Amino acid sequence: MKRKSGLLRSQISELRICLAWLGVLSLALGAAIVGQAALFAEIVERILAEGAVFQGIFAPLAALAAVMTLRVLLSHGNGRLGLHMAAEAKTSLRAKVLRKLTGGTLQAALDGRAGGKVSLTLDAVDEADSYFSQYVPRMMETVLIPPILLVAVFTQHAFSGLIMLLTAPFIPIFMVLIGMQTRKKSEDKVEQLAVFSGTFLDSLQGLATLKLFGRTEERQREIERSSLGFRDATMGILRVAFTNSLMLELIVMLSIGLLALELALRLLVYRSLAFGPAFFILLLAPEFYSLLKNMGTAFHSGRTAMGAVRKVEELLEESAMGQENEAVDSGASPRDAEVRYGGTSRPERSGQAGFPADEMAWNREPPLIELRQLCFRYKPGGFALAADTASIAPRSRVAIVGSSGSGKTTLLHLIAGLLRPLSGAVLVNGRPLADYAEETWYRHIGYITQHPYIFAGTFAENVAIGADREVSRAEIADAVGQAELTGLAAEWEYGYDTMVGEGGRGLSGGEKQRLALARAFLKRPSVILFDEPTVGLDLSTERILQRSMDELAKQATMITVAHRLYTIRHADLILYMENGVLLDSGRHEELMRRLPQYAEMVEVQRKGGLQ
Ligand SMILES: Nc1ncnc2c1ncn2[C@@H]1O[C@H](COP(=O)(O)OP(=O)(O)OP(=O)(O)O)[C@@H](O)[C@H]1O
Numbered sequence: 001m002k003r004k005s006g007l008l009r010s011q012i013s014e015l016r017i018c019l020a021w022l023g024v025l026s027l028a029l030g031a032a033i034v035g036q037a038a039l040f041a042e043i044v045e046r047i048l049a050e051g052a053v054f055q056g057i058f059a060p061l062a063a064l065a066a067v068m069t070l071r072v073l074l075s076h077g078n079g080r081l082g083l084h085m086a087a088e089a090k091t092s093l094r095a096k097v098l099r100k101l102t103g104g105t106l107q108a109a110l111d112g113r114a115g116g117k118v119s120l121t122l123d124a125v126d127e128a129d130s131y132f133s134q135y136v137p138r139m140m141e142t143v144l145i146p147p148i149l150l151v152a153v154f155t156q157h158a159f160s161g162l163i164m165l166l167t168a169p170f171i172p173i174f175m176v177l178i179g180m181q182t183r184k185k186s187e188d189k190v191e192q193l194a195v196f197s198g199t200f201l202d203s204l205q206g207l208a209t210l211k212l213f214g215r216t217e218e219r220q221r222e223i224e225r226s227s228l229g230f231r232d233a234t235m236g237i238l239r240v241a242f243t244n245s246l247m248l249e250l251i252v253m254l255s256i257g258l259l260a261l262e263l264a265l266r267l268l269v270y271r272s273l274a275f276g277p278a279f280f281i282l283l284l285a286p287e288f289y290s291l292l293k294n295m296g297t298a299f300h301s302g303r304t305a306m307g308a309v310r311k312v313e314e315l316l317e318e319s320a321m322g323q324e325n326e327a328v329d330s331g332a333s334p335r336d337a338e339v340r341y342g343g344t345s346r347p348e349r350s351g352q353a354g355f356p357a358d359e360m361a362w363n364r365e366p367p368l369i370e371l372r373q374l375c376f377r378y379k380p381g382g383f384a385l386a387a388d389t390a391s392i393a394p395r396s397r398v399a400i401v402g403s404s405g406s407g408k409t410t411l412l413h414l415i416a417g418l419l420r421p422l423s424g425a426v427l428v429n430g431r432p433l434a435d436y437a438e439e440t441w442y443r444h445i446g447y448i449t450q451h452p453y454i455f456a457g458t459f460a461e462n463v464a465i466g467a468d469r470e471v472s473r474a475e476i477a478d479a480v481g482q483a484e485l486t487g488l489a490a491e492w493e494y495g496y497d498t499m500v501g502e503g504g505r506g507l508s509g510g511e512k513q514r515l516a517l518a519r520a521f522l523k524r525p526s527v528i529l530f531d532e533p534t535v536g537l538d539l540s541t542e543r544i545l546q547r548s549m550d551e552l553a554k555q556a557t558m559i560t561v562a563h564r565l566y567t568i569r570h571a572d573l574i575l576y577m578e579n580g581v582l583l584d585s586g587r588h589e590e591l592m593r594r595l596p597q598y599a600e601m602v603e604v605q606r607k608g609g610l611q
Pocket residue numbers: 110111378379382383402403404405406407408409410411
């Protein structure tokens with residue numbers, strides 16, 4: 001068994017009380033098993049040896065019924081406790097994962113595959129179930145009950161006890177051997193399953209493309225191949241598992257057989273043992289071995305669960321480390337740490353000055369935003385961004401420009417606080433952004449991306465998330481009107497109550513952006529980040545977008561990743577990015593004069609007719 005992970009240890013320590021109860025129940029269960037065997041042996045001995053009738057065995061029979069009932073109740077209690085522990089542990093693990101995923105930066109959320117994270121949150125956490133519902137209770141039973149049974153046997157007949165003591169280790173040893181044999185096969189199976197699901201999902205997502213290129217049959221064969229691979233891997237494991245359980249049964253049978261032979265010889269040939277104790281030992285032997293066998297089964301589920309918990313732990317460690325580095329580098333405060341770490345205070349970070357959550361009190365008045373020696377990397381050795389200095393005045397219109405991949409979106413995300421710089425800072429009203437509480441900052445920010453997120457819900461609900469308060473239908477209608485979307489909703493049968501997003505009706509790219517605008521009208525942020533569409537929208541949508549942006553910009557600072565010459569020329573400040581470096585900043589005329597790359601870009605855009 002692998003070393004117990006820190007996360008597992010902390011989960012177990014959270015469940016200390018349940019574990020203590022589990023111990024008490026297991027001890028009582030051990031006593032009940034011994035009592036049941038003793039009473040049963042007593043009754044049989046009275047009937048066979050003493051020829052007792054019903055009156056003679058009434059008392060032990062009643063006691064046996066009571067002990068058996070108690071045993072059932074104790075087993076049930078153990079099961080319930082296991083399930084309770086599993087539920088508690090899963091809730092706590094899932095909460096930890098979700099807190100990390102939602103409390104972290106955009107960067108942490110972007111790292112790795114989305115599917116992997118979903119699988120981690122749902123599947124891996126579910127797999128941890130068997131550790132608490134199976135492995136822990138079975139282990140507790142195996143550690144506590146067999147010694148009780150052994151002591152009981154030793155008190156009756158030491159030699160039989162010795163046989164049980166010597167044969168017992170064969171079962172765990174055999175289990176370990178099976179584990180070693182199936183480990184590689186299980187890993188193969190998981191890999192085959194990943195390949196199979198991957199191929200299947202890819203094919204589904206790209207069905208249209210595959211059809212257009214006439215590649216469906218080829219893909220079908222590939223799916224077939226990977227599904228057969230998965231089947232073979234599963235069958236391989238089942239083959240080993242069946243053979244091994246046969247072997248295991250054989251070991252148990254041989255051990256019990258050996259014990260029975262020894263007892264029979266003592267009883268009948270040497271006559272050195274009475275019937276009662278011999279029968280009692282024979283009743284306890286199957287219980288003893290079956291407990292050890294159960295431990296073997298639990299061992300396997302425990303092993304899988306430990307792997308799953310390890311995966312969860314890696315995710316937690318990864319994001320914790322990433323966030324800590326970023327936060328320390330950017331001089332984040334403990335208050336910030338509290339927001340990002342989901343309330344976990346870190347002792348090594350105390351001593352820095354903290355700021356109250358409502359510190360950002362600019363009362364909807366746009367703040368002064370400054371960039372100071374900003375450095376950022378997604379990954380070591382990868383794309384690097386450097387922005388020395390720039391000052392964004394309140395209510396100004398800023399255009400971030402540059403060629404594709406030059407880092408415009410990255411800079412926008414850094415300004416938004418969605419990414420945290422490795423060094424340097426984004427100053428908001430003279431104070432590093434990291435000093436402010438996340439929720440407070442985001443309350444003042446509006447971000448209109450090229451692909452706004454539309455969640456499954458009604459159209460009205462989708463607009464309403466723009467506000468951080470309860471909003472009336474009239475307010476929603478007003479915002480929708482300002483984004484010039486009223487006509488669209490009016491066409492639908494259920495109007496504002498029409499379901500949109502996943503499972504509902506679809507929206508075009510332009511409609512989605514206007515919905516994002518409606519959200520912004522509802523929120524009225526003092527800083528608006530806008531990722532201008534790269535593809536040309538139709539003329540009427542373009543105009544609506546322009547009018548809406550102009551309206552929103554009256555009371556806000558507008559920072560746009562700009563592609564249209566109109567936006568660029570009318571900007572108060574243009575930030576020109578090249579290969580991740582903020583090369584120059586200034587107004588259109590200034591840059592035209594002193595930055596040949598900029599003049600060239602403008603020329604290309606002009607020729608492209610993007611005005
Ligand atoms: N999550 C990420 N992880 C690693 N690298 C990334 C990530 N996002 C972007 N990059 C890389 O960072 C660089 C800058 O990307 P960015 O999206 O900021 O460019 P851009 O100027 O906005 O491009 P475009 O105009 O094409 O949208 C690119 O080389 C991109 O591949």
